[in-house]
Amino acid sequence: MAGRDVLDEQADHSALRAKYREERDKRLRADGNEQYIEPTGRFSHLLDDPYVARSEREPMLDEVDVAIIGGGFSGLVTGARLKQAGVTDIRIIEGGGDFGGAWYWNRYPGAMCDTAAMVYLPLLEETGHMPSQKYVFAPEIFGHAQRIAQHFGLYDNAALSTQVTALEWDDQSSRWIIHTDRGDRIRARFVSMGTGPLHRPKLPGIPGIETFGGRAFHTSRWEYDYTGGDPGGSPMVNLADKRVGIIGTGATAVQCIPRLAKDAGELFVFQRTPSSIDVRNNHPIEPEWFQTLEAGWQHRWLINFATLQTGGFAEEDLVHDGWTDISKRIRDRVVADLGAGAAFTPATMLKAYEDSDDEKMTEIRARVDAVVHDHSAAEALKPWYRQLCKRPCFHDEYLLAYNEPGTHLIDTDGKGVERIDEIGVWVAGKHYDLDCLIFASGFEVGTSTARRAGFETTGRGGLTLSERWAEGMQSMHGIHVHDFPNLFIVGPSQGANLISNITQNLTEAGETIAAIVRHALDEGATEVEVTEDAEQAWVAMLEGSERAFLGNADCTPGYYNNEGRPIGRRERLNASGYPAGPVAYFEYIDAWRTTGDFLGLEFR
Numbered sequence: 001m002a003g004r005d006v007l008d009e010q011a012d013h014s015a016l017r018a019k020y021r022e023e024r025d026k027r028l029r030a031d032g033n034e035q036y037i038e039p040t041g042r043f044s045h046l047l048d049d050p051y052v053a054r055s056e057r058e059p060m061l062d063e064v065d066v067a068i069i070g071g072g073f074s075g076l077v078t079g080a081r082l083k084q085a086g087v088t089d090i091r092i093i094e095g096g097g098d099f100g101g102a103w104y105w106n107r108y109p110g111a112m113c114d115t116a117a118m119v120y121l122p123l124l125e126e127t128g129h130m131p132s133q134k135y136v137f138a139p140e141i142f143g144h145a146q147r148i149a150q151h152f153g154l155y156d157n158a159a160l161s162t163q164v165t166a167l168e169w170d171d172q173s174s175r176w177i178i179h180t181d182r183g184d185r186i187r188a189r190f191v192s193m194g195t196g197p198l199h200r201p202k203l204p205g206i207p208g209i210e211t212f213g214g215r216a217f218h219t220s221r222w223e224y225d226y227t228g229g230d231p232g233g234s235p236m237v238n239l240a241d242k243r244v245g246i247i248g249t250g251a252t253a254v255q256c257i258p259r260l261a262k263d264a265g266e267l268f269v270f271q272r273t274p275s276s277i278d279v280r281n282n283h284p285i286e287p288e289w290f291q292t293l294e295a296g297w298q299h300r301w302l303i304n305f306a307t308l309q310t311g312g313f314a315e316e317d318l319v320h321d322g323w324t325d326i327s328k329r330i331r332d333r334v335v336a337d338l339g340a341g342a343a344f345t346p347a348t349m350l351k352a353y354e355d356s357d358d359e360k361m362t363e364i365r366a367r368v369d370a371v372v373h374d375h376s377a378a379e380a381l382k383p384w385y386r387q388l389c390k391r392p393c394f395h396d397e398y399l400l401a402y403n404e405p406g407t408h409l410i411d412t413d414g415k416g417v418e419r420i421d422e423i424g425v426w427v428a429g430k431h432y433d434l435d436c437l438i439f440a441s442g443f444e445v446g447t448s449t450a451r452r453a454g455f456e457t458t459g460r461g462g463l464t465l466s467e468r469w470a471e472g473m474q475s476m477h478g479i480h481v482h483d484f485p486n487l488f489i490v491g492p493s494q495g496a497n498l499i500s501n502i503t504q505n506l507t508e509a510g511e512t513i514a515a516i517v518r519h520a521l522d523e524g525a526t527e528v529e530v531t532e533d534a535e536q537a538w539v540a541m542l543e544g545s546e547r548a549f550l551g552n553a554d555c556t557p558g559y560y561n562n563e564g565r566p567i568g569r570r571e572r573l574n575a576s577g578y579p580a581g582p583v584a585y586f587e588y589i590d591a592w593r594t595t596g597d598f599l600g601l602e603f604r
């Protein structure tokens with residue numbers, strides 16, 4: 001059935017559902033996550049740091065109160081909160097040559113954050129920074145990471161360009177021992193670990209990928225020495241006479257394709273599944289307005305955004321964007337249905353969700369028709385799935401890029417690139433000669449904890465975290481793991497799991513960890529550990545909930561649904577969040593840490 005017909009039959013839900021299933025079925029594949037490969041051999045340099053020259057130093061063989069592994073926003077906000085709590089003997093250990101994490105590595109042209117800077121950039125009030133725009137570009141975010149590090153003295157004593165190779169608990173001394181690729185052997189009373197959920201670049205396992213003879217790189221290691229230009233937006237002048245291919249059309253590709261379309265001689269976009277592209281509407285932030293904000297504004301904005309983004313009510317929508325629009329529509333429809341006499345049941349909620357989603361996706365598909373001139377390109381760019389099946393994207397130039405004469409959309413009808421040879425790419429039996437091939441193929445999700453972090457963590461009795469979590473993450477609050485004393489994990493899972501604003505999860509975790517470490521130091525406790533009972537109770541509560549994107553068998557495959565493969569306990573646990581939602585979690589954890597009882601933890 002043609003897309004136009006389905007559009008016309010919007011009221012006919014079953015036709016739309018059938019179209020969604022048809023598109024999903026084209027993309028289902030038996031190898032699921034295994035279709036991706038690690039960058040080895042010809043691509044092993046993709047794990048290197050292209051941004052700084054490595055300088056040699058003496059190994060560190062000392063001890064600190066708190067070692068923080070990972071210098072992204074997880075490590076920075078934890079370090080900041082610890083310093084604020086008077087814990088000063090801290091060392092952040094980071095593989096990159098500077099702080100920033102994802103924003104250190106991802107310098108591709110057009111990189112920006114889809115979450116409004118007023119809520120995404122942590123500690124704005126503490127550091128006195130005014131974001132330049134509603135949504136800011138990567139260099140400003142990287143700069144903000146550096147600002148936090150400077151403001152809280154986190155460069156002092158840091159170990160940058162240092163990759164942890166092993167983390168081991170020493171029961172005799174109640175200390176963690178951290179081994180690194182610099183020959184360090186750092187002892188730490190406490191370790192906080194924020195290694196990032198989307199950290200390790202992955203490549204599509206397309207036959208022949210190793211044989212490509214032109215320039216090839218991953219978006220998270222952009223090779224400006226080849227393309228010309230810089231992360232600040234200068235044109236990539238060296239591409240003017242090049243035939244450039246890009247594989248992938250996810251959130252990253254959506255941001256860099258408009259820049260490539262302008263600068264490349266010819267651009268070939270190899271698409272397997274189109275992203276949903278909603279309105280961006282960026283604008284500068286006015287200093288006069290910013291100065292009128294009262295102390296404590298960022299916390300109010302954070303709670304307002306989280307509330308509206310997760311279906312709650314607030315008098316005003318402070319951020320007012322595509323994220324809050326999605327959930328406000330669903331919420332308002334539930335209210336309207338209830339007002340019209342519907343019973344408050346899961347079926348009412350589901351119907352409201354489906355109706356709102358159909359409406360939103362119809363708008364998104366209509367936007368493609370309104371912007372893209374070429375009819376067949378427009379048809380191919382329409383997403384046929386529910387908006388939250390994949391990472392929603394927001395952009396005002398992406399679709400326009402397909403009106404550039406040198407930009408060619410090579411739609412693979414859900415099948416992906418067929419094979420790669422020395423001089424280019426094959427799709428449906430047709431060869432495309434390329435000088436350069438860019439992989440916008442994403443990051444490892446769902447592989448083992450150690451593989452994604454780049455090192456193994458060994459707790460009490462020689463048990464590794466990968467073994468402990470082989471059947472899924474097990475923790476209390478997403479932070480504490482039994483048999484891994486004095487270790488704190490920083491990430492969204494098993495806590496608030498607020499996906500639309502990751503940094504809020506991290507800032508809350510940092511504050512919690514700082515309170516615990518402060519308490520342990522004040523009490524003279526050498527060990528802090530979650531009891532087995534408390535951890536199990538938390539996990540049981542999470543398992544009683546269906547609250548996750550995962551599990552939607554109707555969705556087109558992607559990393560939100562285990563690439564379309566069956567979703568078991570492991571996948572559910574890894575993506576679970578507090579059943580009552582992020583705002584309830586933030587209230588719960590604030591009360592938990594401020595009472596000073598730290599229920600569920602044992603201080604010895």
Ligand code: NDP
Pocket residue numbers: 027112113114115198204205206247248249250251252253255270271272273391415416417440441442443557558559
């Ligand atoms: P994704 O994993 O989202 O996208 C990978 C892309 O590669 C998909 O389009 C995928 O297609 C495609 N692909 C994989 N294999 C093939 C193949 N064989 N042939 C053709 N295409 C193929 O990675 P991204 O880097 O785009 O994004 C990762 C995440 O990073 C986002 O989901 C988001 O969470 C985060 N991000 C956040 C931003 C922000 O604003 N804060 C900005 C950018 C990224 P298919 O869809 O069919 O699998």
